[in-house]
Amino acid sequence: MSIDVGARLRSIRQMCGLSQRELARRAGVTNGLISLVEMNRVSPSVSSLKKLLDGIPMSMAEFFTGDLNQQVPVFYAATELVEIGNDGVSLRLVAAQRANRQMTLLHERYAPDAQTGEEMLEHRGEECGVVIRGKIEVTVGGASRVLGPGEAYYFNSNLPHRFKNPGREPCEIVSCSTPPSF
Template sequence: MSGFDVGARLKQLRKLRDLSQRELAKRAGVTNSTISLIEQNNVSPSVSSLKKILDAMPVSISEFFAGEETSPQEKFFYRAEELTEIGDGNLSWRLVAARHPSRGMSIIHEHYPPGADTGEEMLEHEGEEGGVVIAGSIELTVNGDTQCLHAGDAYYFDSRLPHRFRNPGDGDCVIVSANTPPGFSEGGASTHHRR
């Protein structure tokens, strides 16, 4: 965490949410002094204890380390390097406008290397989702129906139906997708894709 002012960032996010140190400590299940010491940079929190505190706000780890964004309400454009990675290190899902204050949907740039799979256990969650395959191919199963989609092909379905994504090919698959309601609003913690 060197080079990043953890204390100042925590204090900034806490104040943005109108939380006192006491209230944040209570929500996170830690002592008031813990919050105070972290904010003064007198103690460096472990990732797990930092996550516990951030979950109480709630703020994702990626949002925390992404730093301050000026006037998020007025931001319309996002460069490739500004997308927030919420994947698991193998599958890559890069979320557009992760910190937008009133985001009503998730738009994700998805990358599936050969053999990547969302898992044998079918996914089911509230909402709808759709996407367009930009490169490669993806095997998509929705409610027992399996299709192999290629570049230019698209999908759209009720997310409550059991579904699974798998890249059976020997090349990378790239998809641009959207889902609503925004299952990635907390960053990383979502039922859209299982790690």
């Protein structure tokens, strides 16, 4: 659960071809500290870690995003998308089995009158989408609006939100959210 700051720092430092002393010089800390941090014998203060990353250079966000590559499928046939919807709402998930995805990409279909649920949704992250076909009523915080083909939305997911198809024809959307909800 806890982040292996030491291993991550060591890996990045070596990737940049820097010795502990060289990075220490650039960052304005001592080589000993870097040694201790990399061995996870101390948990550096945010200000120290910031200094270290400034010497690399790399942002805090990048550091904690931790982006490692792997050999996983790239292409997905329509039938390979994983269905996770219900009740007139079809949510078809791209790259469902991919470990440590950073996003959830969904091909969504709302039957007439279908909606995401009685309760407003509320979770952390951001989500956005484009309407392909039909109409969808999007409610976010207090605001509500009906979007048609080519129209789009983007909001913080911690605002209470809901989707509903107010029309008679099915509605099709492509949406994306981060961090992944599914």
